[in-house]
Structure formats: structure tokens, C-alpha cells
Amino acid sequence: MVLEYLVSAEVYGSLFALMAMGLTLTYMTTKVPNFAYGDMVLMGVYSAYVTVKVYHASPYLGTGVGFVLGGVASVIIYLGILRPLSRRGASIVSLMIATFGADIGFAGLIGIYTDYLTNAYLFPDTKEFYTLTPDFGIAGYPGVDFAAPVAMLTVVVLIYMLLNKTKFGVTMRAAIENPPLAKILGINVDFVYTVSWFVAGGLAGFAGAFLTLYLPLLGVNTGNDLIVGIFAASVLGGLMSIFGSAVGGAIIGGSEILLTIYLGEGFGYVGAAIIAALMVLAGVYAVRKKQLRPRVGGAILAALGVWILVDMLTGLQVDLIAPELVNGFGSTAVNPFQLGIPLVIMAFTLLIVPQGIFSLNFRRMLHRERK
Numbered sequence: 246m247v248l249e250y251l252v253s254a255e256v257y258g259s260l261f262a263l264m265a266m267g268l269t270l271t272y273m274t275t276k277v278p279n280f281a282y283g284d285m286v287l288m289g290v291y292s293a294y295v296t297v298k299v300y301h302a303s304p305y306l307g308t309g310v311g312f313v314l315g316g317v318a319s320v321i322i323y324l325g326i327l328r329p330l331s332r333r334g335a336s337i338v339s340l341m342i343a344t345f346g347a348d349i350g351f352a353g354l355i356g357i358y359t360d361y362l363t364n365a366y367l368f369p370d371t372k373e374f375y376t377l378t379p380d381f382g383i384a385g386y387p388g389v390d391f392a393a394p395v396a397m398l399t400v401v402v403l404i405y406m407l408l409n410k411t412k413f414g415v416t417m418r419a420a421i422e423n424p425p426l427a428k429i430l431g432i433n434v435d436f437v438y439t440v441s442w443f444v445a446g447g448l449a450g451f452a453g454a455f456l457t458l459y460l461p462l463l464g465v466n467t468g469n470d471l472i473v474g475i476f477a478a479s480v481l482g483g484l485m486s487i488f489g490s491a492v493g494g495a496i497i498g499g500s501e502i503l504l505t506i507y508l509g510e511g512f513g514y515v516g517a518a519i520i521a522a523l524m525v526l527a528g529v530y531a532v533r534k535k536q537l538r539p540r541v542g543g544a545i546l547a548a549l550g551v552w553i554l555v556d557m558l559t560g561l562q563v564d565l566i567a568p569e570l571v572n573g574f575g576s577t578a579v580n581p582f583q584l585g586i587p588l589v590i591m592a593f594t595l596l597i598v599p600q601g602i603f604s605l606n607f608r609r610m611l612h613r614e615r616k
Contacts, residue, residue, distance in 0.1 A: 250506055252390050254499035256459055259397035260452045261498030262491040264471070265478035266404070267448035269490035271319070272479065273421050274438045275327055277340040282475060283468025284351035285315035285446040289453025290463055291355065297377045297457075298368060304377045304457055305392070311450030319446020320439055322347045328435070356465060373464035377457040389458040396455065400448065401491055408487075417441065470584060474501060477587035481594050483601025493601065497587050505583045511573030518557060520570065524550030531597040542596030 264286060271279045289311025296307035326343050335343075359371040381388035408414040420427040420437040427434050457463055474497055482493025512520060524546050531543025549566075556567040598604060 250503060252386065254502040256390055256393045257502050258495035258498035259393040260455055260459065260494075261474060261478050262397050262494030263400060263448050263452035263455075264475045265482065265490040265494035265497070266400070266487050267445035267452075268475050269479045269482070269484060269487055270441050270445040270448075271323075272484050273487070274441045275323070275331070275340070277327060277337060277344065278476070279319075279322070280341065280344045280472065281322055281348035281351055282446075282449055283472040284348055284355065285318055285449035285468075286453040286456070286471060286475075287351075287355055287465070287468040288314040288318060289450035289455075290457055290467055291358070292450065293377060293454040293457040294371075294374065294463075295362070298362075299366065303379070304454065305388075307457070308396075308451050308454040311454040312447040313450070315450025315453070316443035316445075316447035318351060319442045319449070322446075323439060323442040328438075352465070352468075359465060373462065376459070376461055376463075380458050387458065389455060393455050393459070396451070397491070397495075400451075401488065404487060413440075473584065473591075474498070474587035477591035477594075480591050481601055483603040486601065486603045489601055489603030492603070497590060500590060501583060501586045504586050505579055507573070508570075509573050509576035509579040512570055514557065514571055517567065517570040518554065521550040521553040521557070525554070527593075527597060539597050539599075542593065546593070546597070 264282075267285070268279060268282050271277070271282070289307070292311035292314055293304040293307030296302050296310065297304050300306075322344065326347055327340055330340055330343055362368050362371045383391055406414075408418055416427075416432050417437050417440070419430070420432050420434045421441070424434050427437075453467075456467070460467070475494075478494035478497040479490045480493070481496060482489030482491065484490075507516065528543040528545070528547025528550060531539040532547065534540060534543070553567045553570065557571070594601065
């Protein structure tokens, strides 16, 4: 059972990594949170759905279609909405609200398309459907268990090669890091940003198609259900680090699965003690910062960790936290709040490490401890 949990977390974490990399890429170019990003994921979901239901082909063929559709939709948002508004001096808040409007518009178009599928093909499940089949298998495991992490690692390697080994990648980095200087050097910043947004939306659609082979239930609300987790992954990894967001996505996706399972079934004494110890360590690190907000959050986190450890060691059980961590809160009590786990992780990240985990200088921290 533990192996099955880990495999499930690995798949979900890989898909979150793909989505988080795309969202981070859009933020790096325009510094605007793209709240329509969930619609790009949804386009990948329905690309796979149509591939299976209409063309009776493998859902994996929908990944390519999802990449193209997600990329095109993303470019429409950038060229049709964000760039014109930016040139007119719109504020970040106005641009962010504009992405909300784009989200509503795309959601409406997707709703119309699903109605068309229902009327034209008499599909009863266009608004909500179960995991798509068929999927190939390896050693008794579904193919997506292998395909998702391989796809994620391949994308990470390709992006690394693009950014560090190609002339266009160097141009892209320059345009993102210092747009005015890049323009002076003759770089077409708008073209670079357009390509970046296409790749970002493509990654969302690509991951969305894979989700149809993993999630038990999908539909027109899937994008909205995932958007908080995707933002949490980007924040955790650092909003200005593509590879950090990949790590953040793996952590958020994996944590959402494992924490949901173990909060329901219990971590046992050892697991609960490890969690409490990690809370104390993270809290102590935050308390040592100069800013007031991390100090307050760190003090609360450390105090809670110490309380749990003391309660477990003494057996007093004066609260419900320690016993429930050990024995579990029950699946019926935890499962409805699964989507809230990324939100909690994001909140603690903003309190303790606002710049993301990739901003931590572990070498400097170790050097300071030695002194």
C-alpha cells in the first residue's frame, strides 16, 4: 500500500510540476498572475476526451493536441489582452483582473463546446467524466505511472537545454531578466514573450491530457479545482525560477496525495514525531529572520511542533492534534478538504520563505551554523 501511495504521489507531483513550470514562465515575462491558466489545463483534458470518445484513439495522442490548443489560448491572452493593456499603462491589478475576465470567457467557450459534444454525439458525460481508458500497462501498473514522470523529466531537460545551450534560450533569458536592455541590444522582446506564453500554455494543455488518465473524476470544473495548487507550487518553488517551480510542483502534488491519505489513516507515532520535528526546525529557521512576519509565523509553527512532541511523549493527550495525527482523522473528514492542502502550504511558504525554497542558501546556513 505504501508503494501504491508513493507511485500515486509521484504521478500527481509530476503533472503539477509541468503545470507549475508553465505558470511560472508566464509570471516571469509579465509579472502578472494568470488566473486563466486553469482553462489551458482544461483544453488538454478535453483534447484527450475527444481523442478517445470521438476518434477512438489512445488518450496519449491528446497530449499533442492539448499542447497546441493550450499554447494558442495562452498567446491569445497575451497578445489580445495583456500586451495592449500594458502598452496603455494598465496596472498589475488591472492586468490580473483582465486574466479573470479571460478565465470567464474561456470557461464559457468550453461550456459551449461540451454542449455541442452532447448534442452532436449524444455523450452523456461531457460535463463530468471518469478516468479515460484504455491505457497500456507495465508490470501491473498503468502506463501513466511511468509516462507522467518521464514526460516531466524530459520537459525539464529540454527547457534546460533551451535556456542554456541555444542562442534563442540566451535571448529569452535576457528578455525576461532585463527587457529594456534587451530591446537596446536588438532583441525582439514581444516575440520572445509570445513564444514563452505559447510554451507555458502548451505545458498546461500537455499536463491536462495526462490528468485524464490519473484523476478519478474530471469535468468543466477541473481547471478551477487545480488552479490554487498550481499557484501554490509556483510560490513554493519561487515565482522567478522555472526549475524551482518544477520542484515545488512535485512537492505540492505529492504532498496533496500523501497528506490526504495519511491524515485520514494516521501517520503512526514515528510519522507524527517526524512531522512535529520538521515543524520545529522550520519554525526556528523562520524566527531567526529579521522580518516580523516570518518570525511570528515561525514562532507559532515551532510552538505547535513542540506541543505535539510533548503531548506524544507524556501521553497527556490534552488536545486532539497529536492523537489524530497518530491514528488519523478519518477519510470522510479529510477528503473534502484535500484541495485546501496546497493553500495551507502556500500560506506557510509566504510566511516563512516568501521567495520560495530556491531562495534558501543552504551553504550559507551550514556555514553560519559551524561558526
